[in-house]
Amino acid sequence: MTSTKITNQKIAKLFDEIALYLRAENVQFKPQAYEIAAENIISLEEELSDSYKKCGKKCIDEIPGIGKSMVEKIEELVQTGRLKYYDDLKKKYPFDMLALTSIQDIGPKTALTLFKKLKIKTIDDLLSAAEKGSIAKIPSMGVKTQRNVLRGIQFLKASSGRRIIHQVLPLAQNIVKKLQNISGVTHIDIAGSLRRKKETIGDIDLLATTTNPKQLIKTFTSLPEVEQVLEVGPKKAMVRYTFGMQGDILILKPSEYGAALIHFTGSKEHNILLREFAIKKKMKLSEHGLVHGKKIIAAKTEKQVYTALGLQEIPPEIRVGADEIKLAQKHKIPELIPYDSLKGDLQVQTDWSDGDSSIEEMALAAKNYRLSYIAITDHTQSLTITNGLNEKRLLEQGKEIDKLNKKLKNFRVLKSTECDIKKDGSLDLSDRALKTLDVVSVSVHSNRKMEKNAMTERIIKAMKHPFVHIFFHPSGRIVNIRDGYEIEMDKIIKAAKEYHVALEVNGSERLDLHEKYIRQAVELGVKLVINSDCHTQTHFTNLDFGIGQARRGWATKADVLNTKTVDAFLKAIKK
DNA sequence: GCCGTTTTCGGCCCGACTGTTTTCAGTCG
Incomplete structure (x- = not known):
């Protein structure tokens, strides 16, 4: 055994690279098999090395797109940290295939040709070759290819990878708004991963139908958000936006719109x-x-x-x-939870801890967002950095909420908490304090580096507590920022079922739970809540991202408790 | 190399565009 821990990320990257070498060699069908496997591995939440430890080859074999040969390769990787098959390929082709093919218009075959003819191994080699003009001299390549290579390298250096959907969707919607009122436009839709509500987005794809394509293309390419027009034709344009992403628009025949929408989504x-x-x-x-x-x-x-x-x-x-x-x-796709179907938000922070607004301001903002109840969930005392509430302040807050509820019409503020789960699994507030609340939610913010079993036990102990109703942001991850803590989510989901605790789908940039576990929870009949985790009045929009995430996990309206009215919700969480 | 409601063997997505060609290979979405 080795101490090198191999991650899913690394395995997927290796498989992707193998696929590229096989493509370069013109091997049929295998490349796609490796690509599919890589894609499936990336979307796993649990590390393969852990799955392997748990139940050996059997667990790996169950993953779709992974058969006998790849199970063995993964086993070799998990056990030794290396893969002979890959090392042999690498000996034969000692150049940076992944880097070179990350440049637009360079695929595996072109990369191989560049290596064979010019000994190009890296992007820097490629850059200097292009600047010297030696690429144009290769048969089958020319001046235009060389220019495209230079442009591609520039673009790669300028672009910053995939962004979280929270940043991209509002920008895209704003662009759509500006285009949909142009005369002649009959359809305009966001396609691609943005329409699928993926956690991270690479570019903004728009589809449209119009009786005046010229006008639409002209407006699209001259929007103030456009930094550079990369390509423009009669029915298609591609631009680079000032916020550092690429976007394109395609104009389609109305008679083919649906098929195209499927294709480009x-x-x-x-x-x-x-x-x-x-x-x-x-x-x-x-x-x-x-x-x-x-x-x-x-x-x-x-x-x-x-x-x-x-x-x-x-x-x-x-x-x-x-x-x-x-x-x-088999017509067995359930009706996924509709957007705009939430009536309440069970995680709202205020200026009592690390939010920036008063309880009343948050309540009014929520009402404005068409919600009819929120739960105030300020942090608790051991999170000193957030000015977390001790028992005394929690009781004071309760009085303020009582007063506010008398004043508000058709809206209810629930007394709640985001109570810290301490290292030993006990809660950061006494039972006496918790008893005064309408909803008790718990989460982990400290001692994140615990060993997996201990962390799992710690959380289950908290879930067992008779007063606890909801477990917030279960994995502790933040998309593009940090991975979650080590935890056995299967056990957490089972515990949620056993102790009647709802799991949160957090709509903030955490997007936590992962869709795989949402689906698992739903299949087991575990109830969910979708929350904004907002710390400011404008962030109730996070709820939509939470719904998108829940839909990716096959959740229906019935699975999500805060689609209910406040009374029905309170009844449903009762133990 | 994977997979199975035509299959454990024999299949494996489709079309547009580009740049280099003189009929097409490679890349992309």
Whole structure:
């Protein structure tokens, strides 16, 4: 055994790189198998090294897209930290395949040619070769290719990778708003990963129909947000925005809009499965429509295309290329929780701890956001950095809430807390204090580096506490910022069921729970709440991101307790 | 290399665009 711990990230990256080498060698079918495996590994929440420790090869083999050969490779990686198959490829092709192919217009074959002809191994090698003009001298390449390479390197150096959806969606919606009022525009939609509500977004894809394409393209490319126009044609344009992302717009025929929407919404894996499914039904699906023989049978709307395939319409959030098509065939896709269906928010911080507004200000902001109740969940005493509440202040806060509730019409403020779970699993407030509250929520903020079993035990102990109703941001992660603590989420979900504790889907930049565990919880009948975790009046918009996350985890309205009225909610959390 | 409601063997997504070609390979979404 080795001390090197190999992460899923690393394994997926290795598989992606193997796929590229195989593509360069023109190997058929295998590259895709490695890519699918890599994609599936990335979306796992649990580390493969842990799964392997827990139940060996069996757990690995269950992952879709991973068969006998890849199980062995993962085993080798987990045990030794190395993979001979990969090392051999690397000996044969000692250049940075991943880096080179991250440049636009350079794929595996071009990268291999560059290595063979010019001994180019890195992006720096490539840059100096392009500047010297030696790329244009390679047969099959020319001056234009060389110029594109330089442009691609520039772009790569300037771009900052994938951003969390919270930052991107408002920008995209703002752009859509500016475009939809242009004369002639009949449809304009966000597609791609943004429409699927993925946690992080790489670029902004827009689709449109219009009777005046010229005008739309002109406006799109001259928006104040546009820093540089990268490409412009009669039906397509690509730009770079001032906020450092790339975006494009495609103008489509209204008669093909649905098929195109499916195609450009993705995911790629979903599209592949959908097309394979069409083939089995003796049909052919492309962005232009669903074709049988030479006849287009469906294209105008997404629903028509799915229906013509004999499938239930599949919501964008679950188009991931897993089991959604199989279930759509059996009409077993549940109605996912609708946006705008939350009536309350159970995690709201105020200026009593680390929020920036008063209880009343937060209540009015929530009311304005069409909510009818919120729970005030300021931190507790051991979180001194947030000015957490001790028992005395909590009781004072309760009095203030009582006063406020008398004043407010058609709105209720619940007395609550985000009570810290201490290292030993005990709570940061006494039972006497907790008893005065309408809702008791708990979470972990300290001693994050505990060993997995101990952390799991610590949390389960807190969940067992008879007064506890909700466990906040269960994994402790923040997207793009930090991973969660080590925890056995399966056990936490089972404990939630056993002790009647709801799990939070946190809509802030935590996006915690992960969609895999949301689905697992839903399947087990564990109840969820979706919260904004807002610390300021404008952040109730986080609720929508929470709903998006819950939808990606196949949650329905019935699974989410704060879709209920306040009285029904309070009744539902009772132990 | 994976997978199975036509299959444990024989399949494996589709079309547009670009740049380099003189009929197409490579990349992308």
